[in-house]
Amino acid sequence: MAYIDYPSSYYAASANPAPERPELLGEVETDVCIVGAGYTGLSTALFLLENGFRVIVLEAARVGFGASGRNGGQIVNSYSRDIDVIERSLPAEQARRIGEMAFEGGRILRELVARHGIRCDLKDGGVFAAFTPRQMAHLEAQKKLWERYGHTRLELLDARRIREVVASERYVGGMLDMTGGHIHPLNLALGEAAAVESLGGVIHEQSPAVRIERGANPLVHTPQGRVRAKFVVLAGNAYLGDLVPELAAKSMPCGTQVIATEPLGEELAASLLPQDYCVEDCNYLLDYYRLSADRRLVYGGGVIYGARDPRDIEAIIRPKLLRTFPQLQKVKIDYAWTGNFLLTLSRLPQVGRIGDNLYYSQGCSGHGVTYTHLAGRLLAEALRGQAERFDAFAALPHYPFPGGRLLRVPFTALGAWYYTLRDRLGV
Template sequence: MQQHVESYYAASRNRHDIYAPLVDVIEADVCVIGAGYTGLSTALFLLEQGYSVAVLEAAKVGFGASGRNGGQIVNSYSRDIDVIEKTVGARQAQLLGEMAFEGGRIIRDRVAKYGIQCDLKDGGVFAAITAKQMHHLESQKRLWERYGHTQLELMDARLTREVVGTDRYVGGMLDMSGGHIHPLNLALGEAAAVTSLGGRIFEQSPAIRIDRGANPVVHTPQGRVRAKFVVVAGNAYLGGLIPELAAKSMPCGTQVLTTEPLSEELARSLLPQDYCVEDCNYLLDYYRLSADNRLIFGGGVVYGARDPADIEAIIRPKLLKTFPQLKDVKIDYTWTGNFLLTLSRLPQVGRLGDNIYYSQGCSGHGVTYTHLAGKVLANAIRGQTESFDAFAQLPHYPFPGGRLFRVPFTAMGACYYQLRDRLGF
């Protein structure tokens, strides 16, 4: 029986329901595979429209990336709208650009509508380490404003030091529609909302086979769901359930640590306005304060999703490079979690046959996108396919080297970009 990974989030999660495994044959309009953000968001949108929904979860609600991530509400996609504009037509780029800032609004709507207690805070900072990165932020601000996103403020080095207590950055950009949450409590709250609307959630119920056809059947070890539609929302934790979805994606691990509780004075000296922060490096660092004044700091990527033997040894030097004043602070929690990477760094959205829908491959940018994906998938099932088609038509390619060599080849590419970051290129 799989439980939540040992993490600060699991240790501080709210009281929540435990959902029994599926041990029967049931029917639903829609069977959702995966009780992370994508699956829960899809279920909520469908339930609000009157569909009956059953959600199958192999472990626990929020077991995967939804319960382990950095907790940051970051707009747009892992590859920004300018990249999309260069690779697709104007109409498709316009649709995707308009949706790039919707995920955060969906999260805030869910939190307010269902009274979810997840320590929601407004404000996120993109921090520039080099002048080149600052120029990129200036361009990014102009790009986002073209798509109607105006809650942005450029900051010079002095203003950046007023919101981040370090001399490391030459400037930054503040996005007040960004922010941060307790990610596991958000997932647990959304699951409670699903059941409040009549949705059924089954934990410890992995999907082991799908009988495709006009009326698909999803099998678990002890039960089955007969449905009209299936939504596949397993992301990096899907396994080999649908082999054709694995060729153009690769699970990757990212590492997070959490300090002991800091004094109020020390915590506010680090992040006086309680904003979250991510830097502009290719392999970026990200951090924020928890509700009880711990610093949650993450970074690094392990291609192929191996669990490092010593997470603190990887992440603590990064933390101290930004905040050397924390050299004597104790680390209370370390953990790793997997996200699903695509070669394009853009999400994979599509349909298998007429009735099996999927969304995956957030590429490390999933907190907001997954909530948008729920709306996109639910609308497609309802017959409103414009936004779904805009994502489904994005081109995707297999990683070079095939399954055997994709990890070392991708790691080599990442080393190149990491070297460019260090040299300021």
């Protein structure tokens, strides 16, 4: 099998030193076999190890190879569909449970960073930026909604205040969430992997799960080995492929693109984002950006449904960057990369069990940095027999995409076009 290394990106180029973990050879036995060494798999492993489980993690490439090591690095609270949508769609008790968990993932992330001394450039403060009065009204309602669930470190920003936070003329206002923030995402994953190993967990890289024999003690096959376990946790998200057909049928990998500028220098960087907050706008297909520790602007946006890799990422993202910061016209782009996330039709996570011993969480729909850490705790709780919170998510319906797998890309792209048009018209 060909060796799979990290794709070229700013994160891979600036990653903390980390060992290469050995490929799985031969048959081994454990309590829990986790498929995927991203945030979902690693956080699940940490919580299980803390509760006395034996854990083996299988990774097809390298730790954090997928979305966990390529994302925009932003800590954004709640879910891709906010709590008000959940309240309108679900029975009151289920909606309350899910709403109460909307801000837990960010807390878990910070707890893990502190407990295990993870060096990932953690910074506090995230801004939602509004282009229109309609979007600003939405943020005002969102603030009241989140405060109703006890999330209070929020500040509405008028036109003057947002210019003190972001040196762009595009926005009419915004909302600052001081429990939001940003991190070096690959270094977070590498730090969590080291923590897993410090607690006795085993991680095998270059070891894709190619087949699962289901049964009382499922057997997970890799090209050169097998893991027999009491439980299997499927944590591959957009990189799980067709390993479990019933999961692939109701989700869709999507690509998002990110660029990183050359280092801007202290003065220019501070003029763009004086408080070093991260920013995302309020459009349906949103842009997001932040400063790295070495003062590059990391800027992402756009979605490619079906997860094709575009030929020229810079040509897609640089115009977006310059609309936000025209003062960067002459700045060089040092890195450009793409990564996949998993979209569900409802844009809410898909969580559940297959049989008695295959557990899964997938479909963060672009809100993965925080949700995956919550998912790790919920999966560990469920395997310990405390499934009430897990079941609140497991009861969410998993809708198929209209037209099945063949037509899910064009139908979804058409829906995105509709919402993008609404954003542009300000309606």
